[in-house]
Amino acid sequence: LLLLPGLLFYAIFRYGPMFGLVIAFKKYSPFLGVTKSPWVGLENFTKFFSTNDFWLLFRNTLTIGVLSLAVTFPATILFALLLNEVRHKFYKKLVQTVSYLPTFLSVVIVCSMTIDILSPNSGIINQILKLLGQDPIYFMTDPKYFRAIYVISGLWSGLGSGAIIYLAALSGTDQSLYEAARIDGCGRIRMMWSITIPSIMPTIITMLILNSANVFRVGQDKILLLYNPMTYEVADVFSTFVYRKAFVENNLSFSAAVGMFESVVCCLVLFVTNKVSEKATGESLW
16 A cells, blocks of 8 residues: 555556657647557658767766766765764754755755856956956856856756765764774775765665656756756757757757667667676675
8 A cells, every 4th residue: 555656656647657758759740649640660760860969968967967967966975975974963964954955955955046146247256356357257157167057057056966975874883893903003085985985875875766767868957957058068968858849940850860869879788787787796786
């Protein structure tokens, strides 16, 4: 009975909609429906792979996904390790609470705050630059800053919530190991390296596999709120392309094909990462 709500959720909202993937192989018309729309086979896929947009989208999605993983993943682990070393309980709880607060902010608020902070007229960063005698920088319209803005804002909003997983894993570490290490004369850095990190290594490997699978699944919400025509060349990814094709151009079959390709690539990355982890560390999801 406890499992039933979760099972129903996945059956209805995860596996049920997979029937709609068939429209990726059809010229879908809402008036004809899924079953009566004409079959076109792989036409939508070949059309997508032959366009100039494909490699641009592939490069941008991979770059943003890898940068986010390379920055956010180790940062959350480091933050959890440092927070675990804090001995003053009140200060530790305060830092943990403050770092977790951005999780409760919607992506719209996070993006609005980012745009306001980086505003060329009233943004705090450009105000500081003006005090230093520098010209204001148009961060939001300069392509070279977009990816850094995306990654840093994501790190700020997800650092606390990401660290909670590792802090929970650290709570199960045998404290007698630290006591024995102190007797042997180990310092805090040595104990962190030899006890703390190995104790959470299974959790780290599991999270790395799961996060690696999402390298190609860069959400469109945040990018749609941050990008503009000036930054399309570095910001346009598969998910934003699907959004435009489906809801702006009303080309549902083509967008379904692109979305299906993205999901297949994510699935392949998950299997490859899991196999590499199993061979290298002996840890895997299955």
